[in-house]
Amino acid sequence: MGTWDTSPFGNDTAADFAGDLDDLPAEDRPEAIRKALSAAVRETDYLDSHEGVQAVAAAAIVAAQCPNGRPVDAIYGPDEPVPPLPADLRPLALTALDQVVADTSELRQLWDDAEHAQEWRTEINHLRKALSPEP
Template sequence: MGTWGMGHFDSDTAADFAGRLDDTPPAEREAVVKEALAVTAGTRAGEYLDADDGVVAVAAAALLAAQRPGGTPVDSAYAPDEPVPPLAPELRELAVRALDRVVADASELLELWADVGEGEEWSAGVRSLRAALAAGGQEAG
């Protein structure tokens, strides 16, 4: 899995996503975040969700949640080095759907965490991130 911790950027796949964001012109970074969320959110219930898609969706959701008023900053050496421009608040609904899919049945990422006995703790972190995104209304962003 190339994972060294439960942080949202504590895997090779999430670090690669951060690098992709850094390499993307600032005006196009929101589209990269949206694509990451849409791939996972668009995976139908019961359809197998690839772990890499789930990892990237969680990382993208963490960047979005960090921009909420009072949001927890993404504090990882593997997160994007370049600033992420303000992301559209409308992406939060897409992020919530993506996170719901990541912790649903037929999620390889959930299975991998369960296989190492960390499924409940990891899922709790994802649910906390989801709650931060689902809380409150749509602020201007």
């Protein structure tokens, strides 16, 4: 995996995911995002880094539509607009992020061994905060 920064789209796999979304008709994009999140949620034994990266990218797209969400990366994120996403993707995205930071996540293990591990965790925490329901 080519990684150039800690942002949700700062790697080849996430940029490819964004490109794949762009290739879909607008009405199919929400289901592709759901599929990426669900794949991470289903992996309770060991989450492969590829699926983890896609889950983070999908969660970032969901978070971007939340009141406190940051815009998706203008360079490596999707170029095409993502239609309004169903509200049930927010808790699914949070659960997927739980899997991404779990001990059984290859992505987390890779970041734990990296110089910028804390920056990556900060990015994940920003996503979690945006996706969390308002108190």
